[in-house]
Amino acid sequence: MAAGSNGLDDVVRFVEWVRAGTSSDVQPSGCLIVNTMVELATEDAEIGEVTQRYRERVRRSLHAALARAERSGEIDPRTGSTRAVVVQAAMFGALVTARSGAGKVADRMLRGLVAEIRRWRC
Numbered sequence: 001m002a003a004g005s006n007g008l009d010d011v012v013r014f015v016e017w018v019r020a021g022t023s024s025d026v027q028p029s030g031c032l033i034v035n036t037m038v039e040l041a042t043e044d045a046e047i048g049e050v051t052q053r054y055r056e057r058v059r060r061s062l063h064a065a066l067a068r069a070e071r072s073g074e075i076d077p078r079t080g081s082t083r084a085v086v087v088q089a090a091m092f093g094a095l096v097t098a099r100s101g102a103g104k105v106a107d108r109m110l111r112g113l114v115a116e117i118r119r120w121r122c
Contacts, residue, residue: 001061007069008121011062011087012114018091019110022098034095055088062087075120083120087113
């Protein structure tokens with residue numbers, strides 16, 4: 001997303017990629033880094049630092065994609081930063097939900113997020 005060439009489409013592709021990972025039979029539910037964040041970040045300073053950098057990277061990438069969407073007129077100006085936080089919170093919430101064994105609920109959450117992102121278009 002950070003180096004993408006689209007705005008909202010880059011964000012939607014990323015959320016769809018995350019959603020595919022939550023419904024995979026090949027890997028455990030959720031995201032390794034988010035699971036690590038929840039389980040170990042407060043117990044180990046190095047892990048806490050790694051997970052903080054990951055959160056920041058996701059936020060910056062979302063912000064970059066949404067800034068492109070603002071510049072192209074896809075979304076209302078000055079909303080990208082707020083929307084980046086909303087997308088990140090919804091995604092991480094869905095990943096934690098998937099890890100708790102509620103993969104179908106997480107899938108619905110992420111599908112709902114994609115639908116909401118698509119409604120942001122002007």
